[in-house]
Amino acid sequence: MDLVYTIKRSSKRKKLNITVERDRSIVVHAPEGVSDEKIQQVVDSKRQWIYEKINHPQKYQDLPHPPGKELVSGESALYLGRQYRIELVKMGLSEIKFSQRFLIPATQGEKREETLREWYIGKAKEKIVPRVKKHARELGVNFAEVKIVDNRYRWGSCTVKNNINFNWRLIKAPMFVIDYVIIHELAHLIEPNHTPRFWNIVRAQSPTMDKAKAWLKENGQLLEQVI
Template identity: 65%
Template sequence: MVLKYEIRRSAKRKNVTITVERDRAVVVHAPMGLPEEKLRQLVDGKRQWLFEKLNDAQKYQPLPHAPGKELVNGESALYLGRAYRIELVDAADAGVRFAGKFLIPRSRASERKQVLRQWYMERAQERILPRVNLHARNLGVSYAQVKISDSRLRWGSCTPGNNLNFNWRLIKAPIFVIDYVIVHELAHLMEPNHTARFWNIVRAQLPSMERARDWLRVQGQSLEDDI
């Protein structure tokens, strides 16, 4: 079976990493000048692992319901791993309020996705970024910049320039899952590849690693729901 992949080169990169993105794209991250034949050999050596990832039915299961459905009272949305009811309310405030449930102004019901997304992104800034600082101190590492991103392909990323990015949709997940993604990306500052040393670093910092990975494998798709 032919295995298609994309090569992305960087002058700052010293090692080769191979990733399977959430859209099933296989990406080879490589230093400048490394021959394509060498990269092909590395990919061939990972064929079994790559096909296992690509054929993971749980990771790529269909959305539980079609996004963009009409919003009605009584529906729910995720926040930190729990589903909370949504209510349309008469309010002068144009934004979402959270009081054990999501209160969305009736006047903005047609903009429900945008206003809820904005609320999520603000909470992600408030809750995720401080935890990045906390885990970085615990690991004894430093990074250049960290930001909340809007990628639908990855939960987090660490660039060759030591910049960290975290998907705002993570704010819908439980804290132990958020911590896992954070520690995973911070560990790349110490070990760029997914070696035994890399996983030992993550596991030592986060004993709940396996539980978090299982949660993302089974429940991760739900974080992409619009409502």
């Protein structure tokens, strides 16, 4: 099977580099003087690595979505793995309220998306941070700090300073998926690489690991959308 890729050349670049984006597209970053033939040779030599990246659980394929979905009454927004109806409230509401549906002040106009994003971030801090502390105790590991961040390309990360970061968009996923991502990052404090030992640690703490990875693979793109 031929690999389809995009070439981006730059006069500032000295080495050729291949990246597989979250949507599984392949991008070759190359110095200006490198020929198409040379790039093809390098891609062919990295074929196995590229296939592994393409099949990584945090990559996803485009899903068909209705065009023009907007933050209006009658639409729905994702929270903890479920879609909840949106209702715009014209009077008596100054901030988003959630009660088995999203009640959003209609007065905010174009700021509705930003307001919903801030609500998600607040809920991520409220629900994810305590889960990190809980799982860290169970795993017997210590971390420096946990942060909720805006990172479009990773659900979670563990830094060299033992800080644990989580993408705020995770709050849209079911709790078993959130727990899996938390355990995955905390397990890196024990085993930095994705070795068999690493996956044994994760699986022991997250029995639904395979189900969570499959959910992310199928629904990852949904988490990236505003609603």
